Amino acid sequence: MPSAALECDVAIVGGGMVGASLALALSALPLEVVVVEATPPEDDSQPSFDTRTTALSNGTRRVFEGLGVWDEIAREATPIRRIHVSDRGRFGSAVIDAAEQQVAALGYVVENRVIGRALWRRLRLSPRTRLIAPATVTQARGSAAGVHLDLDGAAAGGVGARLIVAADGAGSLVRTCAGVGAERWDYGQTAVICQLTPERFHDHVAYERFTPAGPIAVLPAPAGRVGAVWTLTPEEAARVMALPDEAFLAELQQSFGWRLGRLKAVTRRVAYPLALTRADAAHAPRTAIIGAAAQGLHPIAGQGFNLGLRDAATLAEVLADAPGEDPGAEPLLARYAQWRHTDRRALIAFTDGLVRLFGSPLLPVQIARNVGLVLFDLSPPAKSAMAKLSLGFAGRQPRLARGLPLAVPATGERP
Numbered sequence: 323m324p325s326a327a328l329e330c331d332v333a334i335v336g337g338g339m340v341g342a343s344l345a346l347a348l349s350a351l352p353l354e355v356v357v358v359e360a361t362p363p364e365d366d367s368q369p370s371f372d373t374r375t376t377a378l379s380n381g382t383r384r385v386f387e388g389l390g391v392w393d394e395i396a397r398e399a400t401p402i403r404r405i406h407v408s409d410r411g412r413f414g415s416a417v418i419d420a421a422e423q424q425v426a427a428l429g430y431v432v433e434n435r436v437i438g439r440a441l442w443r444r445l446r447l448s449p450r451t452r453l454i455a456p457a458t459v460t461q462a463r464g465s466a467a468g469v470h471l472d473l474d475g476a477a478a479g480g481v482g483a484r485l486i487v488a489a490d491g492a493g494s495l496v497r498t499c500a501g502v503g504a505e506r507w508d509y510g511q512t513a514v515i516c517q518l519t520p521e522r523f524h525d526h527v528a529y530e531r532f533t534p535a536g537p538i539a540v541l542p543a544p545a546g547r548v549g550a551v552w553t554l555t556p557e558e559a560a561r562v563m564a565l566p567d568e569a570f571l572a573e574l575q576q577s578f579g580w581r582l583g584r585l586k587a588v589t590r591r592v593a594y595p596l597a598l599t600r601a602d603a604a605h606a607p608r609t610a611i612i613g614a615a616a617q618g619l620h621p622i623a624g625q626g627f628n629l630g631l632r633d634a635a636t637l638a639e640v641l642a643d644a645p646g647e648d649p650g651a652e653p654l655l656a657r658y659a660q661w662r663h664t665d666r667r668a669l670i671a672f673t674d675g676l677v678r679l680f681g682s683p684l685l686p687v688q689i690a691r692n693v694g695l696v697l698f699d700l701s702p703p704a705k706s707a708m709a710k711l712s713l714g715f716a717g718r719q720p721r722l723a724r725g726l727p728l729a730v731p732a733t734g735e736r737p
């Protein structure tokens with residue numbers, strides 16, 4: 323006899339950075355939640371919680387405070403106190419300074435695996451959240467009353483839910499099953515990620531350096547190390563990936579320069595092909611699409627996760643504000659999608675524009691962007707607008723990102 327489906331209110335497919343954050347937010351609400359994750363966080367091949375470092379905005383820090391995981395993450399987070407932007411071989415450079423912007427930090431750099439450990443540790447304590455991992459969703463079939471998920475690996479009867487959340491990354495199967503298309507623009511670039519030990523202390527400065535081959539981001543990390551994201555053509559990336567450590571360090575040194583002195587040691591390198599993925603919609607019948615499943619961005623501005631977390635915080639708030647209602651009801655999902663529209667559109671355009679501006683080999687564009695960097699450095703309003711973006715203040719913010727509780731007491735005024 324076939325086993326019965328596991329029934330719940332909300333099934334989240336993908337327990338990566340964004341899906342696990344949503345699950346934790348929903349654990350504060352009277353909802354039965356199931357998370358299906360193909361690779362648990364303690365597995366070395368986990369694609370979301372890998373050896374990358376992520377730059378978290380101040381808005382993200384507030385969401386993590388609200389979810390009760392910031393104290394654990396903060397122990398291994400490195401504050402960014404300055405951002406230094408420059409163009410290799412040209413005169414323009416710009417600096418954004420935390421003190422000038424009257425904040426303690428412009429953001430925080432944390433290893434993804436630290437975030438994963440904190441989120442999952444807390445999730446495992448939540449009585450209303452059921453974690454099914456490892457298990458892969460192979461099919462999602464909708465009806466008027468709910469969605470049924472077929473699983474490979476566990477829970478043979480599958481999972482039935484009134485709302486299904488696609489948090490399964492840029493190649494989302496759930497998004498496809500829901501009939502939502504996605505546009506994919508291949509940048510023809512690959513990011514080579516590693517950690518470096520430089521001769522000089524980073525002094526909490528994040529560097530973004532534009533080179534003819536692509537941007538290099540160098541982020542401050544714990545124990546005097548720095549995290550590097552080196553963007554190259556796929557061919558160049560394959561070549562530098564195969565170099566012995568010393569030759570790799572010498573080439574990176576030449577592109578990045580000597581601001582941190584000699585680059586002395588490098589950890590294991592990992593390569594990520596870069597593309598822009600944009601879902602045609604953020605919802606479908608009984609389905610909400612969040613995180614990289616909704617938009618996968620180039621890491622040039624370090625905004626993909628921060629944006630995805632705002633998807634999660636917004637969806638959680640829409641559900642928190644509709645107690646007792648069907649969580650998969652169309653008006654709720656439409657409200658979520660509409661609220662996210664401006665933030666998603668603005669950040670996709672901003673990130674994509676940066677890639678194109680700084681990727682252009684045309685001399686007039688190169689001159690213009692260098693003049694732009696100098697003017698930017700001289701213009702307090704432009705700097706503070708950019709700082710606001712890196713601080714996570716763009717658009718209307720969900721309560722969690724403003725440091726407010728997710729659920730408002732029944733008698734309380736809605737903030």
Ligand SMILES: Cc1cc2nc3c(=O)[nH]c(=O)nc-3n(C[C@H](O)[C@H](O)[C@H](O)COP(=O)(O)OP(=O)(O)OC[C@H]3O[C@@H](n4cnc5c(N)ncnc54)[C@H](O)[C@@H]3O)c2cc1C
Nearest residue numbers: 336338339340360370377459491613614624625626627628
């Ligand atoms: C090189 C690089 C650097 C970056 N740096 C930054 C940064 O500094 N700041 C920032 O904000 N963002 C950054 N990002 C973006 C950030 O990593 C992503 O936005 C984030 O990982 C998206 O998280 P997610 O949970 O939506 O998706 P993912 O991380 O893709 O996670 C999807 C999860 O779903 C699971 N899954 C997939 N399919 C199934 C299935 N069928 N069944 C069950 N489970 C499934 C996967 O195992 C995975 O755990 C960077 C990205 C890259 C590539």
